[in-house]
Amino acid sequence: MKLTFPALVAAAVMAAAPAMADLVVPNMSYRTGPYAANGIPYADGFADYFTLLNERDGGIGGQLIQVPECETAYNTEKGVECYEALKSQNPLVLNPLSTGITYQLIPKIGVDGIPLYTPGYGRTSAKDGSVFEWVFNAPANYWDGASVAVKHILDQEGGDLSGKKIALVYHNSAYGKEPIRTLEELSEKHGFELTLLPVDAPGQEQKSQWLQIRREKPDYVIMYAWGVMNQVALQEAVNIRFPMDKFIGIWWSGSENDVRPAGAGADGYKALTFHGVGQDYPLYEDLKTHVYDAGKAAGAGDQTGTVLYSRGAYAALVIAEAIRKAQELAGTSEITAAQMRDGFEALEITAERMEELGLPDFGQPISLSCENHGGDGLARIQQWNASEGKWNLITDFIEPDAEILDPLIKADSAAYAQEAGLTPRCN
Amino acid sequence: MIYREAGDFKTSYRDDSQTFPIRLDRWGYYAVLAVAFGIVPFVINDYWANAVLVPFLIYAIAALGLNILTGYAGQVSLGTGGFMAVGAYAVYKLMTSFPEVNVVIHILLAGGITAIVGLLFGLPSLRIKGFYLAVATLAAQFFLVWLFNKVPWFYNYSASGQITAPTRTVLDHAVTGPAASAPAKYLVCLCFAFVLAWVARNLTRGTLGRKWMAIRDMDIAAEIIGVDPLRAKLSAFAVSSFFVGIAGALLFAVYLGAAEVGEAFGINKSFLVLFMIIIGGLGSIFGSFAGAAFLVLLPVLLKNLLVGSLGWPTDLAAHIELMIVGALIVLFLIVEPHGLARLWTLTKEKLRLWPFPH
Numbered sequence: 095m096k097l098t099f100p101a102l103v104a105a106a107v108m109a110a111a112p113a114m115a116d117l118v119v120p121n122m123s124y125r126t127g128p129y130a131a132n133g134i135p136y137a138d139g140f141a142d143y144f145t146l147l148n149e150r151d152g153g154i155g156g157q158l159i160q161v162p163e164c165e166t167a168y169n170t171e172k173g174v175e176c177y178e179a180l181k182s183q184n185p186l187v188l189n190p191l192s193t194g195i196t197y198q199l200i201p202k203i204g205v206d207g208i209p210l211y212t213p214g215y216g217r218t219s220a221k222d223g224s225v226f227e228w229v230f231n232a233p234a235n236y237w238d239g240a241s242v243a244v245k246h247i248l249d250q251e252g253g254d255l256s257g258k259k260i261a262l263v264y265h266n267s268a269y270g271k272e273p274i275r276t277l278e279e280l281s282e283k284h285g286f287e288l289t290l291l292p293v294d295a296p297g298q299e300q301k302s303q304w305l306q307i308r309r310e311k312p313d314y315v316i317m318y319a320w321g322v323m324n325q326v327a328l329q330e331a332v333n334i335r336f337p338m339d340k341f342i343g344i345w346w347s348g349s350e351n352d353v354r355p356a357g358a359g360a361d362g363y364k365a366l367t368f369h370g371v372g373q374d375y376p377l378y379e380d381l382k383t384h385v386y387d388a389g390k391a392a393g394a395g396d397q398t399g400t401v402l403y404s405r406g407a408y409a410a411l412v413i414a415e416a417i418r419k420a421q422e423l424a425g426t427s428e429i430t431a432a433q434m435r436d437g438f439e440a441l442e443i444t445a446e447r448m449e450e451l452g453l454p455d456f457g458q459p460i461s462l463s464c465e466n467h468g469g470d471g472l473a474r475i476q477q478w479n480a481s482e483g484k485w486n487l488i489t490d491f492i493e494p495d496a497e498i499l500d501p502l503i504k505a506d507s508a509a510y511a512q513e514a515g516l517t518p519r520c521n
Numbered sequence: 522m523i524y525r526e527a528g529d530f531k532t533s534y535r536d537d538s539q540t541f542p543i544r545l546d547r548w549g550y551y552a553v554l555a556v557a558f559g560i561v562p563f564v565i566n567d568y569w570a571n572a573v574l575v576p577f578l579i580y581a582i583a584a585l586g587l588n589i590l591t592g593y594a595g596q597v598s599l600g601t602g603g604f605m606a607v608g609a610y611a612v613y614k615l616m617t618s619f620p621e622v623n624v625v626i627h628i629l630l631a632g633g634i635t636a637i638v639g640l641l642f643g644l645p646s647l648r649i650k651g652f653y654l655a656v657a658t659l660a661a662q663f664f665l666v667w668l669f670n671k672v673p674w675f676y677n678y679s680a681s682g683q684i685t686a687p688t689r690t691v692l693d694h695a696v697t698g699p700a701a702s703a704p705a706k707y708l709v710c711l712c713f714a715f716v717l718a719w720v721a722r723n724l725t726r727g728t729l730g731r732k733w734m735a736i737r738d739m740d741i742a743a744e745i746i747g748v749d750p751l752r753a754k755l756s757a758f759a760v761s762s763f764f765v766g767i768a769g770a771l772l773f774a775v776y777l778g779a780a781e782v783g784e785a786f787g788i789n790k791s792f793l794v795l796f797m798i799i800i801g802g803l804g805s806i807f808g809s810f811a812g813a814a815f816l817v818l819l820p821v822l823l824k825n826l827l828v829g830s831l832g833w834p835t836d837l838a839a840h841i842e843l844m845i846v847g848a849l850i851v852l853f854l855i856v857e858p859h860g861l862a863r864l865w866t867l868t869k870e871k872l873r874l875w876p877f878p879h
Contacts, residue, residue, distance in 0.1 A: 269681075
């Protein structure tokens with residue numbers, strides 16, 4: 095085996111490299127493992143949007159977009175393998191959809207010069223573009239999410255949280271731990287009591303955490319879960335009869351696949367989102383004509399219009415707009431990864447532009463700069479209606495508490511700059 | 522016809538007990554070393570280093586370590602992942618606390634720290650054996666992962682609990698951190714794997730190894746002939762943990778660059794390394810390498826073959842890959858329950874008789 099292996103892999107790697115002229119935007123997906131239920135719709139949406147651009151407009155600026163897919167299984171070691179394999183194809187931007195892999199890639203992409211786009215996940219302090227030159231996490235990040243969730247709770251409680259108890263049920267990983275610091279600051283500011291309940295990955299086992307919730311009766315539960323942990327948490331919450339309208343998930347804990355297994359019990363469960371839901375957008379007509387009816391849908395094609403499908407498509411849309419901007423700035427349609435970075439930094443997506451793209455009132459306006467790689471961080475609340483089987487938006491976009499978040503982001507990015515020996519830019 | 526000892530005369534006891542008594546084996550071994558040290562570093566690229574060879578070498582070191590404990594000394598351990606985590610966090614703390622010291626020394630020290638921790642968790646082995654010991658080491662696995670998650674001092678109070686390896690150099694070449702080049706990473710891992718395999722080979726055929734094997738084969742009999750079980754078992758735990766700790770340190774610092782204890786050093790890692798030595802062959806140095814190669818290289822090869830060459834959808838390929846690897850494990854174990862190393866020995870014995878088997 096040892097002798098034939100090198101030859102075979104060499105041949106395989108050669109065969110995998112695409113034609114050089116196209117723009118390459120890899121899809122680092124996971125369609126297997128405990129996170130597949132969430133990974134599949136996202137990957138499908140991401141791929142379908144680029145298929146639409148290729149089919150309808152002939153790509154962007156006349157350049158077709160290649161979307162090579164690589165299976166990471168949400169596993170950092172496979173993520174490394176994917177990164178090395180994709181790196182040789184000169185990707186414009188990477189979107190690993192895993193906070194763990196993002197943390198691993200942040201130092202590497204700086205050296206290799208590949209932008210990283212992590213919408214709604216990854217390292218929160220990457221919002222500070224003066225330190226994280228190559229990372230973009232617009233339109234919202236984990237700390238925005240935590241702050242918006244607390245603001246919504248404030249709304250529900252008439253503006254006073256003193257003496258209230260909020261429990262955070264989180265995936266015991268970099269992802270789940272991200273909001274802790276923000277919530278601690280917020281608990282100090284608003285006077286609520288915070289209980290931390292970690293759930294070890296992948297998260298099928300959370301009986302004891304929910305027993306604790308049943309015993310301590312927190313007024314609200316905020317959840318940062320992903321993959322199989324979502325479905326299990328919803329079921330456990332139903333089992334202990336926790337009031338669903340006081341159970342708020344981050345945007346990664348709010349897809350159809352997460353609430354359906356709990357059946358009617360999940361009715362009223364709330365989750366954050368940073369974009370609209372459902373298929374009532376003109377974009378879907380185009381997708382239907384050019385992608386679904388043409389038989390070009392990614393995956394099994396059964397995820398259309400779901401929350402995570404929309405989010406994948408939204409990520410693709412932001413990347414496509416950044417490519418457009420980069421082409422405009424560079425004056426050529428064959429842009430490089432470095433020009434792509436400049437495109438991201440000058441990105442401007444207005445409400446009118448979203449309407450032109452067929453998604454009116456879908457996402458917030460995004461405007462990035464050298465200092466701000468994370469946008470404004472607005473999010474809205476959606477609520478699950480089990481009998482209709484759909485998510486309803488129940489609030490407008492809510493602004494996060496910048497007073498708390500900005501100093502935290504500054505402190506964390508400054509710590510990273512010191513650790514990595516970076517000098518902040520943008521002066 | 523060619524592969525035989527006839528004509529290969531030994532004139533000293535030293536020659537007679539060498540690791541590779543047959544000339545062709547010896548040449549093969551030197552050739553592999555020459556290629557590994559002399560040719561591969563010049564042709565290696567990032568993909569080959571980071572996705573294929575570096576993980577292979579690191580897992581081979583971990584498998585060597587577990588093989589010393591389980592294969593040679595007969596003490597079943599499910600705590601490998603936890604001990605690798607000790608190595609990783611030890612090297613992280615050392616690298617960030619003493620940046621001026623060479624990283625190779627840090628990695629060796631991390632191995633030493635893991636050896637001490639392994640020694641502590643080896644104490645129950647004096648009272649309990651077999652499955653009961655496996656459960657005790659399983660407790661070590663869960664306790665260590667919990668500890669590194671719980672105590673912020675271990676991850677320098679970072680917000681997310683992730684540890685990230687800073688850039689450190691050996692002879693002015695970065696071997697950790699984002700700027701490390703493929704040959705540098707590969708060579709560091711290769712040197713560690715080579716030296717540790719050489720140490721393991723010589724330990725296991727010396728007094729210590731014989732004591733371990735005596736304990737493995739029948740501990741009461743070993744005690745009667747004068748093997749001190751306390752020292753034999755604890756030395757096996759210490760040496761094994763030293764190897765595993767170095768593997769963990771390399772895995773974090775050189776290979777991954779950033780790690781999180783639950784994901785990188787969970788119970789899955791313990792099972793992975795245990796499968797490596799079972800498939801490779803218990804009580805065999807070659808088996809450790811063969812097992813690591815089987816479980817690290819085969820999935821990458823299959824992925825490249827199915828997705829890269831045949832253009833299959835990634836999810837289908839990932840599922841088929843699991844099925845193929847699983848089926849091959851079952852097949853190999855049915856064909857040869859003692860692992861790939863035994864298969865290799867049998868092949869060699871057949872070769873010696875060829876073309877006149879009788």
